Amino acid sequence: MRFDVITLFPEQFRILSREGVVARALSRGIAELRLWNPRDFAPGPHRRVDDRPYGGGPGMVMLFEPLAAAIAAARAASPKSQVAYLSPQGTRLDQDAINDIAAKPGWILLAGRYEGIDERLLERCIDQEWSIGDYVLSGGELPAMVVMDAAIRLLPGALGHERSAYEDSHMSGLLDCPHFSRPEEIDGLRVPKVLLSGDHGAIARWRRQQALGRTWLKRPDLLAKMTLDQATTLDQATTLDQEAR
Ligand SMILES: Nc1nonc1C(=O)N[C@@H]1CC[C@H](O)C1
DSSP states (O other): OEEEEEOSOGGGGGGGGTSHHHHHHHHTTSSEEEEEOGGGGOOTTTTOOEEOOTTOOSSOEEOHHHHHHHHHHHHHHOTTOEEEEEEEEEEEOOHHHHHHHHTSSEEEEEEOBTTOBOHHHHHHTOSEEEESSSSOOSBSHHHHHHHHHHHHTTSTTSSSSTHHHHHSTTTTSSOOOOOOOSOSEETTEEOOGGGGSOOHHHHHHHHHHHHHHHHHHHOHHHHHHOOHHHHHHHHHHHHHHHHHO
8 A cells, every 4th residue: 555645844754664563564565655745846946835825814825836746746656546635624534434545555645734725726636635633733744644554554464463453443333342461460450350261252252242331431422323233243253253262
């Protein structure tokens, strides 16, 4: 899977190639990342990438021409990729959206800065607009990294244990079950006995019950979204999981 990111601050993306799941996926060729700086496509000696907004008002707007040229160059390099702009006005991303994103061959991500981009880019150059949440950040770079992290970890071979991604919160439509590790007791708090029993069927049932219970308590809206057949699929997955162990 390939990501082309258009950003005025390519250095920020170094963090992705340093450590962790994404860095490992990039080093193994499971994912690719190429950065495009609009300043390299800005004309004239000053290579302007922003200017004051027509109609007045605070802040600056990213100019059409350098961004359109950078997008065209990225499209030429990644013809199978669509262009997505990260913005608070975009479609709120959830796990279902990330699953769909991860299923595509690649994406060209446009990271905005300042007050945003010239609106005509949305009409002429951008295919999708995504938001990571209803709050305003100083740039689209962190949202782009959030999308890359959430998508790349789903790619085959990216995580150590293939099923880890499946069992994460939201993957099954539910929040994740609680997790415990050594020691068995901390300050009087003991690990639930079922997890020490070695009975994989009982453990799988306990984990499903815990996931359902904490989803009910913390995010009942997710249960409302869940259809009966999804619940059945979850049940089947747990049974398969139980048989496989
Ligand atoms: N929330 C978000 N989800 O995606 N992107 C954002 C976001 O706040 N973007 C900033 C707004 C102005 C600046 O240009 C970049």
